[in-house]
Amino acid sequence: MSRRKLLAGGVVAAPTLALLHETIPHQGLHHALSGSASAQTHDEAAHAAAAKMAHGGGAEGPTFRAGESVDHAANGFNPTEILRDFDYGETRRLGSGRVLREWQLVASDKEIEVAPGLSFPAWTYNGRVPGPTLRAREGELLRIRFVNGSHHPHTIHFHGLHPSVMDGIPDIGAGIIEPGKSTVYEFEAEPFGLHLYHCHVGPLAEHIARGLYGTFIVDPKQGRAEADELVMVQHGYNTTFDGEGNQLYAVNGIPFHYMNEPVRVNRGEPVRIYLVNVLEYDPINSFHIHGNFFDYFPTGTRLEPTEFTDTVIQGQAQRGICELRFPHAGPFMFHAHKTEFAELGWMGFFEVEG
């Protein structure tokens, strides 16, 4: 039994399902949700026709309905802005000469529109999925004040080197942070590389899948070469809450977002993608780019690439830096080469200008 069938099997309340049929910008999902020809609607026929016009690939190809979008303002975040939104926190120099870098992260429960008309009860850090991209420099002292404004207990567990009591898991250090409570996590920024953070309260899968994760970048002391830097967090939404799989897949919060709003980059200029996979419930994810290749630095912890490729596979919490230049102008797709995920939201375009 596929998860598409599961989705159509009555787990979703009828009104929600009707809503999905009306609004999801994706022909494949309509098939997924309907599971049978009996649910064919005028909308579906229209979508199929639109898809054919848009891509010439027919209804069975990688299709979507362009033009509709979620309400980014109501959501409080926009995947186009998340791409280049690095949160450096606030810094001051300590008596020792060392830099102290501080942030405040607030967990809250928040309904977000994950596809046009489809609301998802997310758990968020600072009101967004993914949470803010925290960025520091190797060797700094980091201090993260965590306030739990959610109705559920949470923590922040950082990847990186730190004392046991700062690990952000139950029963160690501050342990679980109950609703209305707060704590402070403090540790050194090491090692340099591309890391992540997420809640570590059980059931762990749900606490992550609801949206409690973000990117944590530690720059090397000497920095990295100048580039147009982008963050891409791969994740999904288990909209049925069956804990068995995802019904939607996304980069930076909203499925299909970069189909409607391509990632704008300049031809010939260096681009650096901080690529993170936090996808829950599915064992692997992947990233593939059309018409180009990139140098790949797994976890970003070495300054020499290990691979020159156009596709990488990542398990949950795996991440890596992709460095590339686009030799040709024009639109170039990127998507999960786990094509099932692509057709359920994990696809987009670069628009190369110049």
Ligand SMILES: [Cu+2]
């Ligand atoms: Cu949690």
